[in-house]
Amino acid sequence: MDAIEDIEYEGLSPNAGLAVNMAAGALAGITEHAVMFPVDSIKTRMQVFATSPAAVYTGVGNAFTRISSTEGMRALWRGVSSVIMGAGPAHAVHFGAYELVKEYAGGNVEGASNQWIATSFAGASATIASDALMNPFDVIKQRMQIHKSEFRSAITCARTVYRTEGLGAFYVSYPTTLTMTVPFTAVQFTVYEQLKTLLNPSGVYSPATHIVAGGLSGAVAGAVTTPLDVAKTILQTRGTSADPEIRHVRGLADAFRIIWQRDGLKGFARGLSPRVLTFMPSNALCWLSYEFFKAAIRDA
Secondary structure, three states: OHHHHOOOOOOOOOOOOHHHHHHHHHHHHHHHHHHOHHHHHHHHHHHOOOOOHHHOOOOHHHHHHHHHHHOOHHHHHOOHHHHHHHHHHHHHHHHHHHHHHHHHOOOOOOOOOOHHHHHHHHHHHHHHHHHHHHHHHHHHHHHHHOOOOOOOOHHHHHHHHHHHHOHHHHOOOHHHHHHHHHHHHHHHHHHHHHHHHHHOOOOOOOHHHHHHHHHHHHHHHHHHOHHHHHHHHHHHOHHHOOOHHHHOOOOHHHHHHHHHHHHHHHHHHOOHHHHHHHHHHHHHHHHHHHHHHHHHHHHO
16 A cells, blocks of 8 residues: 555656546546536626626626526536537547647656747647637537527537538637637646646645646636637627627637727726636646546556
8 A cells, every 4th residue: 555655646657648648638628617617607708798788797706696696506507518528528639639749749858958848839739639629619608608598408509500600600719719729728738837847846646736736827828818718709609699790700800809999908808807717726626637537547
């Protein structure tokens, strides 16, 4: 028993194998998204330019209270099925690609001078692959999250969007998503790896290290990319808007123009608080789960 406890958690092979990393990533992704979903729903609602006063919120607390009292707690979980369906495969691809690219780029070579470059490149590559898979599920999720959404089923939502707006509706935000998530992931992984090394140089098993490093890296990356997330939300929910200008928004530049014209500079920070509140604990949980599942599956 003592021998098992003395095993260095991070001292095990950094590249545990593609299947292990993908399985760990899938489990971590589902855990992360499911736990923080209500806060993500509030973020979506705060970012949408609503025409109804009932859908305008002054903050996270105000949104939580009003939604739960007028629509019920279940409204905060609407769309979670889409996330669960997409998050598992997308995170499997994400973490699998990350570890694979990091290994081939030399990111696992101890003391290598280009380690942070390899980590950033691996994170960005992982995002491009996983977002291609996750984007349609994210569109469905946000269509279900908005105020007075007509959808209660992810399958029904997907069919309706495809029938009325075509396949392109699921990917209209993909360029914006990449513009946002490539730097987000590069920042997140780089900050995480640097903090993990700083906080746990010995490489012994330390859940606290993964929580702190994961939480801080998520908060920093989430805050920096909030303006792009606001634009993404506008693009992904355009088909449900009664506003003709928003309904016909075509891309990132269009979305930025609308945000600037209607809300000025502060419009680019819409949903900043719930976004940071989402990413800080969810990233901490995601990294903790990922590292745990990776070790558990590897040692099984």
